[in-house]
Amino acid sequence: MNLLDRTVDFTAALRRAGVPVSSAETVDAAAAIGALGWADRDAVREAFAATMCKRPLYRPAFDTLFDLYFPPRIGDGVNDPRAGDGGDAADGAPTDSEAPARDLTPEELDALRQALRADLLDALRDGDDETLRALARQAVGSFGAGLGSAGRSWFLYRVLRAMSAETLVADLLSALLGDAERGGLAERVARQTIADRIRAFEDMVAGEVRRRMAEERGIDAVERTAVKPLADQVEFLRASQRDLVDLRRQVYPLARRLATRLTARRRLGRAGRLDFRRTVRASLATGGVPVETKHRPHKPHKPELVVLCDVSGSVSSFAHFTLMLTHALREQFAKVRAFAFIDTTDEVSRFLRGLDLGDMMARISSEADLVWLDGHSDYGHAIEVFAERYPDAVGPRTSLLVLGDARNNYRPTSAPVFRQLCAQARHSYWLNPEPRGYWGSGDSATDVYANLVDEMVECRNVEQLQDFIERILPS
Template structure:
């Protein structure tokens, strides 16, 4: 496969990872690389990123796939860029030849491990990226492989455990701080620097493991697991703690983007309905020909919003993010009221005002009256409590938004009560974080509730949530 074919294959991989790449952008990428040439790998990476990545969100996936499709080395360390590398696979002069782990005794491996850790400490101290890359390659070759049923298997955990970079922090602090007093700003800065360098080294090790696995099994087999879902494609119900931190970061930028789009829509459609009388009067100046039409002033409608949200453990991450986004968009509505439920319902609007993102859900769980009997979701009782205590919250200007997976533990649905609430509201929507294929299965009451609201919407990630909010916001 020549480099042009590899570029086309690479852009196809980007599309499979969820990064939108058009045919025109593929042509632009090929032209940019053609102008720069292929001798400088970093320049090629920058050129492809500039032409193919429209948003910073796409860059992590882009870099992972670039390293798979355009690796800097092959095999045990032969550089694709170094013209001095010989055909025997020994790399450039000064590069240590690869050593098969099976040829070393346990004592030799321990000696090698200690030597590599000493080099790692020095490289982390100096922030020498080139040395860190070389150490990552040698560590994976020595400790990250094991014989498999066909060829060799590669393991990230083995290489990281052998190097134990995080255990070097104390030594590095002593070296970097010297006789300076501990506990101050200098130590915090040094700790952050060390942590960043260790994380960078671990990413280099992970990239080297992926490269070796791709050579053994094929790129296509590895790319499916190597590339994490884009942040706006991460499913709420499967989000890890790291994913949740990133989702929280997206709340206010997402709200700003939505508000900007809303403002643009209003400017484009600021003219109201045709004012026939003023149009006829204006046409008298042009001999009765209505050259310019006149319109009534447009009165933007800002609805009230009532959010009824399941915050039980199974959907807490979804509820957390959605409540935060609702709070961030509150200026787009006349009034916003939020209610949470598990078995019972309580108003939680007070927890959204000037809220600290980290403890909002903790305060709701601790202070709101949400549990009645056993702490398992009871949509029927929650709906009845809401209708009994807060029925005045839903009126003819209200958009009622219900958030939850509708898994009711085979309890009563209170469908009649919800039907009355939906009839009182201007609009009623239900956002369900489960895949549509799961609706109605097991203890899910989705099919029953879907018939009562105006629309039940699949909302598994930020992208789907953004599409829905754009529809919900007044235009």
């Protein structure tokens, strides 16, 4: 396959991963490579990224697929003209540490592991990325041989277990801190630096594993599992802790965009209702003809927001993200009140006032009164407690948002109470993180609550949440 065909296949893979690449952008990429040439792989990567990646959101998928379709080396890098990239043995002579693991005795393999760990300690201490890449290749070649029918996760686990980079933290702290006092800012900075370097090394190992599996099984077989969903398409209910960190970065840009749109809509409506008296008075200067109308001052509507959020274990990731969004949207509303519930309800607005969102959910779990009986979701009782304890929370200027999957464990729904709350509110919406096809199945009470709110919306990821928020912007 020539490089042009590989570029076309790479473009198709980007589209399958959700990265929008047009035919014109593919032509632009080919033109850029025609000007730069293929000699410098990093330059090729950046040329493709500049022409094909419209948003930073697409870059992780782009980098993963680029490494699959344009690998830096073949096999162990032996006799590969591209092997000089990153310090490989370009002269065709493999290093001792790159010898296949199947040719080593257990004693020799253990000695090799100790040697590689010693080199890894030095590279992590110095932050030497080139050495870390070389060690990642050596580790995969030495401890990941004999893939057979094993999956990528097991293959990766076997290599990372052999290197055990996380067990080097104590030695790295001693090396980085020296005689500095423990427990202060210097130690926190050192720990964060070490964690970032270890994570980078693990990513290098994962990339090398993907490359070798693509050689053995074909790119198509690896591509389906190697590329993670785009950050705005990660499902809340399946989001990992690392996904939540990535999702958190999207909260404030989204809130700023909402603020811009709110400002634009208010500017379009500067003029209030017609002031008849002032219009007639002004017409006296033009012979009684009302050439210029006068209007009363316009008072932009700034609604109140009440969020009623299920924080039980089944939707905890969804609740985490939506509470962060609530925190970011506080300035867009006259009043924001947030309430959390499991089988009883408590107001958690006080936890949204701080700037540090990292421990928000932990404080809500430990300090808020959310469990009444057994700690299982009980929407009916939670709604009754909310209406009883906070009768003034929902009024004619209030937009009520309920966040949860409506799985009620076959308990009473308190539909009459909830109907009254929705009638009191200016708007009422329910964001459900479950796929629409699951609504009404099993212990789901969506068929009851969906008839009481203005709209129940499927909200499984950031993209759907953004679409919903832009629909309900106040005019």
